[in-house]
Amino acid sequence: MASFAHRARRWIARRPRAASRAAETRPPSTRRPEQTDDELHDQVAELLARELGVAEPAEDVPTPVSPARIARWMTENQFSYFVDNDGDLGGLWRGRLFYFFLFGEEAEILQVRGQWHREIAIERLEEVLDLCNEWNADRIWPKAYVRVRDNGRVHVVSEVATDLEHGATDSQLSQVLFCGLSTGSMFFDALDERYPDPAGTAP
Known part of the structure; x- marks a missing residue:
């Protein structure tokens, strides 16, 4: 990336006549005959950089999200993950199953989808839908919904989807993944409170 001083030099270079006229009208006592045009350009560029500041290039640049980046994030955070027979990346978070999908023509939509670890009877479908x-x-997060299996059992699902068309930095990707996992777990915790496991309570 070109520095601010370099861009300022190019901007000034486009106006040589104005610079020459300014030099010609300068009082003899302050004019420095030994100063070349390049030196004058450098001096003005440094002055502008000092007054306006220099924009530093960003070190963390957004890049496309891939399953490999998600797997690396899982490893860095010491989370266990797996790749199933369909090639989908999944993992366990606080005992709940989560999958990480990339949808869209350019695989630009990241979806963190969780599934509650228990099934619900079809007779409770209406009340679970209300919940x-x-x-x-x-x-806002996560989107909560249910799926009815062919055997009539109900699975409760959480979902956080984000459009990352322009890519994501490592910190942005981490934030999205943590959001999907943590908010999904909050929803599942609410289900645990609503439907306590009989084995976890005294008879």
């Missing part, structure tokens, strides 16, 4: 709707009405 999901209440959650979605009060909170």
Whole structure:
């Protein structure tokens, strides 16, 4: 990336006549005959840089998100992960199963999808739908919904999806992944409170 001083030099170089006229009108007592045009340009550029500041290039540049980057994030944070038979990346977070999907024509949409570790009977479908709707009405993340399996059992799902068309820095990717995992876990904690495990309570 070109420095601010270099850009200022180029800007000044486009106006040689104005610079020459300014030099010609300068009082003889202050004019420095030994100063070349390049030196004058450098002097003005340094003055502008000192007054306006120099923009430093960003070290952490957004780059496309890939399963490899997500897996590296999991490893760096000491989370266990796996790749299933379909090639999808998944992992366990606080005993709950989460998957990490990339959708879209350019695989630019990152989705963190969690599944509650227990199933619910079909007879409770309406009340679970009400619970999901209440959650979605009060909170941005995660989106909560249910899936009814062929065997009639109900699975409850959390989902956080983010469009990363322009890529993401490591810190941005980390924030999205933590958001999907932590908010999904909060929703599942609420389900645990609503439907306590009989084995976890005294008879």
